[in-house]
Amino acid sequence: MLEQFWRHEVTGEPLRLEYRFLRKDGETVWLWHEVRAIRSPDGAIEGRQAILMNITERKRMEEALRAAEERFRTLVEQVPAALVILDPHAQWLPDGLPGYRTLYASPRIFDLTGYTPEEWEQLGILARSVHPDDRPALLEFLQRVEATGEPANLEYRFVRKDGQIVWHRLGIWPLRAADGAVSHWHALMLDVTREKEAERALREAEERYRNLVEQLPAVVYVEGVTPVRYPNGRLDRPLLYVSPQVEELTGYPPEAHQRDRSLWVRAIHPDDYQRVRQETREAWATGRFHSEFRVVHRDGSVRWLESTARLIRDADGKPVAWQGVMLDVTERKRIEEELRVAEERYRSLVEQIPAAVIVTAAQPVLLPDGTLHYPITYVSPRIEEVTGFTREEFEGTPGLWFSRMHPEDQPRVFVEAQRTDETGEPFQVTFRWQHKDGRWIWLENRAVMMRDTQGQPLFWHGLLIDVTERKRTEQLLVTQTTLLRLIAEGAPLSEVLELLCALVEEQAPGLRCSVLLLGSDGRLHHGAAPSLPPEAMRSIEGLAIGPEAGSCGTAAYLNQPVYVTDTRTDPRWADWRDIAERFDLRACWSTPIRDASGGVLGTVALYASEARAPRPEEERLLELATQLAALALEHWRESEELRHRAFHDPLTGLPNRLLFLDRLEHALARAERDGGIAVLFVDLDDFKRINDTWGHGAGDLVLQEVARRLVRNVRAGDTVARFAGDEFTVLLEGVSDPDEVRRVAERLIAALAEPIDFELATARVSLSVGAALGIGSPLPDSGTLLLAADQALYRAKRRGKSCAELVLLGPQVDRTGA
Numbered sequence: 001m002l003e004q005f006w007r008h009e010v011t012g013e014p015l016r017l018e019y020r021f022l023r024k025d026g027e028t029v030w031l032w033h034e035v036r037a038i039r040s041p042d043g044a045i046e047g048r049q050a051i052l053m054n055i056t057e058r059k060r061m062e063e064a065l066r067a068a069e070e071r072f073r074t075l076v077e078q079v080p081a082a083l084v085i086l087d088p089h090a091q092w093l094p095d096g097l098p099g100y101r102t103l104y105a106s107p108r109i110f111d112l113t114g115y116t117p118e119e120w121e122q123l124g125i126l127a128r129s130v131h132p133d134d135r136p137a138l139l140e141f142l143q144r145v146e147a148t149g150e151p152a153n154l155e156y157r158f159v160r161k162d163g164q165i166v167w168h169r170l171g172i173w174p175l176r177a178a179d180g181a182v183s184h185w186h187a188l189m190l191d192v193t194r195e196k197e198a199e200r201a202l203r204e205a206e207e208r209y210r211n212l213v214e215q216l217p218a219v220v221y222v223e224g225v226t227p228v229r230y231p232n233g234r235l236d237r238p239l240l241y242v243s244p245q246v247e248e249l250t251g252y253p254p255e256a257h258q259r260d261r262s263l264w265v266r267a268i269h270p271d272d273y274q275r276v277r278q279e280t281r282e283a284w285a286t287g288r289f290h291s292e293f294r295v296v297h298r299d300g301s302v303r304w305l306e307s308t309a310r311l312i313r314d315a316d317g318k319p320v321a322w323q324g325v326m327l328d329v330t331e332r333k334r335i336e337e338e339l340r341v342a343e344e345r346y347r348s349l350v351e352q353i354p355a356a357v358i359v360t361a362a363q364p365v366l367l368p369d370g371t372l373h374y375p376i377t378y379v380s381p382r383i384e385e386v387t388g389f390t391r392e393e394f395e396g397t398p399g400l401w402f403s404r405m406h407p408e409d410q411p412r413v414f415v416e417a418q419r420t421d422e423t424g425e426p427f428q429v430t431f432r433w434q435h436k437d438g439r440w441i442w443l444e445n446r447a448v449m450m451r452d453t454q455g456q457p458l459f460w461h462g463l464l465i466d467v468t469e470r471k472r473t474e475q476l477l478v479t480q481t482t483l484l485r486l487i488a489e490g491a492p493l494s495e496v497l498e499l500l501c502a503l504v505e506e507q508a509p510g511l512r513c514s515v516l517l518l519g520s521d522g523r524l525h526h527g528a529a530p531s532l533p534p535e536a537m538r539s540i541e542g543l544a545i546g547p548e549a550g551s552c553g554t555a556a557y558l559n560q561p562v563y564v565t566d567t568r569t570d571p572r573w574a575d576w577r578d579i580a581e582r583f584d585l586r587a588c589w590s591t592p593i594r595d596a597s598g599g600v601l602g603t604v605a606l607y608a609s610e611a612r613a614p615r616p617e618e619e620r621l622l623e624l625a626t627q628l629a630a631l632a633l634e635h636w637r638e639s640e641e642l643r644h645r646a647f648h649d650p651l652t653g654l655p656n657r658l659l660f661l662d663r664l665e666h667a668l669a670r671a672e673r674d675g676g677i678a679v680l681f682v683d684l685d686d687f688k689r690i691n692d693t694w695g696h697g698a699g700d701l702v703l704q705e706v707a708r709r710l711v712r713n714v715r716a717g718d719t720v721a722r723f724a725g726d727e728f729t730v731l732l733e734g735v736s737d738p739d740e741v742r743r744v745a746e747r748l749i750a751a752l753a754e755p756i757d758f759e760l761a762t763a764r765v766s767l768s769v770g771a772a773l774g775i776g777s778p779l780p781d782s783g784t785l786l787l788a789a790d791q792a793l794y795r796a797k798r799r800g801k802s803c804a805e806l807v808l809l810g811p812q813v814d815r816t817g818a
Helices: 002-011 056-080 107-112 125-129 135-148 191-205 246-250 254-259 262-269 270-286 331-353 382-387 391-396 411-425 468-489 493-507 533-539 548-558 571-582 616-647 657-674 689-693 697-711 738-752 782-799
Strands: 016-020 028-039 045-054 083-086 103-104 152-159 165-176 182-191 220-223 239-242 290-298 302-314 317-329 356-361 378-380 427-434 440-451 457-466 512-518 523-528 562-564 588-595 600-608 679-687 719-725 725-731 766-774 802-812 815-816
Touching: 002 016, 002 548, 028 056, 045 588, 056 457, 083 107, 083 562, 103 440, 103 468, 107 391, 125 135, 135 152, 165 191, 165 512, 165 600, 239 254, 246 254, 246 262, 262 290, 262 588, 270 512, 290 512, 302 331, 302 440, 331 571, 356 382, 382 391, 382 600, 411 427, 411 440, 427 697, 440 468, 468 493, 468 616, 493 523, 493 725, 512 548, 512 616, 523 548, 523 600, 533 548, 548 562, 548 571, 548 600, 562 571, 562 725, 588 616, 600 616, 616 657, 657 725, 679 697, 689 697, 697 719, 697 725, 697 738, 725 738, 738 766, 738 802, 782 802
Parallel strands: 766 802
Antiparallel strands: 016 028, 028 045, 083 103, 083 182, 152 165, 165 182, 220 239, 220 317, 290 302, 302 317, 356 378, 356 457, 427 440, 440 457, 512 523, 512 600, 562 588, 588 600, 679 725, 679 766, 719 725, 802 815
């Protein structure tokens, strides 16, 4: 002020000031001070005229107006909505859309739309930015409001400046002039996108839970900061303003709450009162209050509120009032509780069923490596039990479901997934899948497509079930049936035993199976062991059974199961410890294979790579394998006996006529490669005399002894057969020298030079030999050889006893020789 007074002294220009003045009585007042210079005709200042006016009341009114504007601005900026003041009538733009001139747009307009208040002043910006599908509804709404002049509300989708689509709720009401005409429109825009998303999310979840519809009323209030004494003697902060909606929340009108502040205190639920009181005290430190609590309505019903308030301060920073907004969130709380209960029930269900629950996107993503990936939105904790992978690993590894599927199963599953994605039909496949620990398991995947109310796909809701045991049981039944069929059909024993071992190893992954057969020499011999190294099997070939003969030798010796849990320490494995160490045979469990009478036929053994005892299911599998092996061995033994009887002479045990002719045919085929072949017919001389003299029993004894002597005098690979009665045949393979055939015939004749003793007497027997030798190429057929040998025998008989006759057959030979 002094500066301005000095300037006036210098320039003489008029001086106008407003300032506070301290009266003599100590009161401060505002003065308006105007000074004008009085000048002489020559322009010199002769004096000054001053006017003083008390403007204290005007200043008080200006301050009150500023405070009111501050409260209004705070309210507008605090409410989670944008306030827009519009002209009452639209201007129709060239694009056919209405445009209302914007007189004011609160700063919140930027948060809601992406447009600044200045940008919002563009005519038609609201109509142009509304989603095209919702624009007709907005235009009809605006026309109705302008025509009726009544307040109204509308929800629509809004395209923000950045292109994002959000939901707005528009509430519009008129401000009227003294004549009742609408002078302005007040529009309040609220972003309800989260509400809409919550509604959509709940609709999606209502397939499992329920639909959500939410509408939140709001109560605005202003509370003073300086306590006053109420007529009832209660000291409390005054309620300067509360909107009419408070009656809906509490049952009492605004006036009742302003008269009696205890109504609000009594309305707060007793269980929440102390917490809200503490939060209120803490809010003074921050200037902000936020809480959710229950209030009890006048009718006894309970409502949930979300209360937000801000401490308003004057220009000097002194607290003036608390201004707040309360929303009725009872419906939201109810829905949240129902959703929590539904989710709890759903979670309890999915955690109890023996399967993993998986919720995925409705459509897959094809990863760069060709892996099929369905983005996962939920997977139950059981996934770790089923696959070995945690929920986080399963959700965080794209394509894990498909990439660990067995390569042979992927094409089939891929085709079925594509088909059901297109048709929406239920998806159900069974496939092999690699567990996290590396083993292969069988999984059954079932899923159904969940849809929204319009029938559009939302997501796949599926189950992943471990059916490994079921598959193993099915495979066990199939393989067991195959084994029984092979046994019944008389398949080779080696084939049956190999399949048996494969069955066991398939049922018990990680274990190796072997079958050893007990020979007549009291030793164990190889039967089948498809997964054991040949060197390991060679080390136990011909193993003599005994009390310290490993697992198998001891089991066969004791005729009872022997379970060696650690081959490194068990004394029964002392001689084979190096083999066990080298081939990782840490445990061996063996059981004897018994025939119907309890005799030992062999052993079945399981080998593990870790030191342990067999599990109960492995013991049952071992018992089943032993029973099947016993069945196969007994059937094979019976078949061998039947085969032997069919092709051998029951008296002498020699091959009979059928077996001899069969071997002759095979020998002729080999002879084309290996050289000549000879057939000898041997006939006993005067054998009828023995039967007539001592009877047929004595004749049978003689025939048996003759058979033994003939066998001893030929090579191991040659065949001696009883052809008929007292007639025997000999097949010599790989011979081409006539002299060699003659020497064989001579040895046979000489073999009977010694008398044959039997119970009743001693008999001398001689024989005659007719031989046919085929040499060269082509060789004669079997019929020719047999006929030639028979004719040679006839000639030998005519010459006398103990004679031999040889016939040579070939392309360039045809002669006989004794």
